[in-house]
Amino acid sequence: MVAKIESKTKANVNLINARLAKKLTQSKLAKKVGMSQGAIAHLERGINKAPEYPNALKIANALEKSVEFLFFNSK
Known part of the structure; x- marks a missing residue:
């Protein structure tokens, strides 16, 4: 079962939960998209x-997921 995070802003929660649902670490996601792990951590x-x-x-x-869902969804 994947833990869900609920205590941060909605956009950050969406990003964290989407990453966890894909069973990716921050490092693995960062490598996949050509960013640093620190940049992913700062976004989260x-x-x-x-x-x-x-x-x-x-x-x-x-x-x-959509860009809007991950970074601009306030619901």
Whole structure:
């Protein structure tokens, strides 16, 4: 069973839960999309709200979610 995170902003929760659902570590996702693990961690923690669009699209494609769902969904 995959744990769900609920205590952060919705966009960050969506990103974390989508990554966990794919059974990816931050490092594996970062490698898959050509970013650093630290950059993924900053996105998940809310230090950076959203990456540049090309990177947001790479992350969304890797997680099979939309950019809007991962980074701009406030519901």
